[in-house]
Amino acid sequence: MKEIRLMKGNEAIAEGVIRAGCDGYFGYPITPQSEVLEYLMANKTKERTGMIVLQAESEIASIHMVYGGAASGKRVMTSSSSPGISLMQEGISFMAGTELPCLLLNVVRGGPGLGTIQPSQSDYFQAVKGGGHGDYKMIVLAPASVQEMYDFAKLGFELAFKHRIQVMVLSDGAIGQMMEKVELDEQVPRWTDEEIVKLHPWSTTGKTPDRERNIITSLDLNPVKQEIINRNLQKKFKHIEETEVRFERIMCDDAEYLFVAYGSSARICQKAVSLGRAKGIKVGLLRPITLFPYPSKELEKLAKQVKGMLSVEMSAGQMVEDVRLSVNGAVPVEHYGRLGGIIPAPDEVLNVLEEKFIKENLLCKTH
Amino acid sequence: MQDTLTDAQICQPENMVYCRTALMTQAPLSYCPGCGHGTAHRLIMEVIEEMKMQANTIGVAPVGCSVLAYDFLDIDMQQAAHGRAPAVATGIKRLYPDKFVFTYQGDGDLAAIGTGETIHACNRGENITIFFVNNGIYGMTGGQMAPTTLPGMKTATSPFGRDTETMGHPLKITELIANLPGTYFVSRQSVHTPANVRKAKKAIEKAIQYQKLNKGLNFVEIVSNCNSGWKMTPLESNKWMEENMFPFYPLGDIKVPK
């Protein structure tokens, strides 16, 4: 029988990375995600699996420690919340340029600036469109439950090493702080140093006579070579877009109206779907699980079926741009967002859907 | 006794006085002629070769003139963002406690943008080795003022000389980190004369050897010239260094194990 525990989202992902065979965590405290570092410290990971946990002097240092560990082929990660993730952008860009695998967790809080410690989804652009300098993307996973916080630890490391890419779990204060039951899996063993040499021949583990030296660098001053490097990166992102899209369809089969929402907002919309269905409105929810790669093709398909889409986000309207790009004008797309740490209520978002699409249509018909 | 050796005799191991270490690659150095960076590279590689540590070494290159150090050093290397080398090295060493991990950094890298990473790596007593090349200037970007630039010294961004009233004072970061309990061995050397090269090599040997003891961070500063940035000939720059840099940055061991 599977082991089941009642856990906070932040604790679940911390337990998840231990069990996924993570070698190193480097982080700096910030609300609403400090439980990650606290949980790892309290769990004596060094004794449990040999995993190293270090509280760094800043998020800048944390991400560059992650860089060092990742460049040596280890499973490494950091976690933070919005202001801290902003500080990490330099290191993330360097990891993009060197194609280093790592797991990053952003338990988003409201901004800009110091903003609030309440949940928000206002870091979507930063996570999905690049964030740091240069042309790059990360794989972005959006958990909507404590179970997914746990599951995405292992999935995140798998994807990171499969594609040599940074994987960000884009959560929010609500998912991080809420408690739900979690099914845990068996411990994945950490790689031995010998396994790392075999599995990741590119990693810097010390030059042995049987191979050339390994160099991890994003620098190439030759524009022709730098263009090739960039083109190859783009090829990789394209391949990821073709192979790694994940989403959940809730009551979509006969839907006439569609919520598009991820994370906490998807939870709200799921409830709103039930409320709507009870009222006889044929409404469904498309929940993107990967924000990059985005489920554009699925939305394109749904655009042929529904009369309108409402993107619900705890932001001023960020993901809605990707919804609009996906459907390319085929169907009206509206946005509804709450800001500053306010979570919308299910009846609130259902009302908006009715106002924007259904009542308007009725009005048109009576004219 | 014959007074000259034949070529064949010169090549005999017992007559060998000097040879290029195998751990320097064949790539021509990108440094300006007369610059100290190349000598500093060679000394570090000589010691790693003599200690047979190539397979166990991971180096971290900074942003600065030595950004391309990995082109010249035949070891596994990572290039770090400007100033972040001590954090990168921390990440490596914590996960590979048995490897020899070092950073090679300039004064802008280590004592300006990377001050936080430097002090905290030192203060945590990371078991890494830092080689710090202090030339009192930003060489790579064309000779701008560095935190280590001497009072009155002219640079591209202090064209009338560093005015300490408005531009701050030169930072003696080496003395500062020597005061931290996390550092084990701290030394300041130069590589501008054969005698200094020999002393610097001794310090480098210690800083590498001591990492095996796991007693904390080992740090060797090399006060060096930047003849291009200082707008001098190599010889002038060495003389200027002796007359101006050494009084402010005196050579010798600053912290030695008890």
Ligand SMILES: Cc1ncc(C[n+]2csc(CCOP(=O)(O)OP(=O)(O)O)c2C)c(N)n1
């Ligand atoms: C974040 C960032 N800021 C600025 C630069 C530009 N930059 C490159 S090297 C350098 C200074 C290097 O000086 P130093 O560390 O003293 O090395 P040197 O070239 O003198 O050996 C600067 C400011 C950069 N590459 N990255």
Ligand code: SF4
């Ligand atoms: S610019 Fe200065 S530090 Fe850089 S290679 Fe030339 S002399 Fe050396």
Ligand SMILES: [Mg+2]
């Ligand atoms: Mg310098």
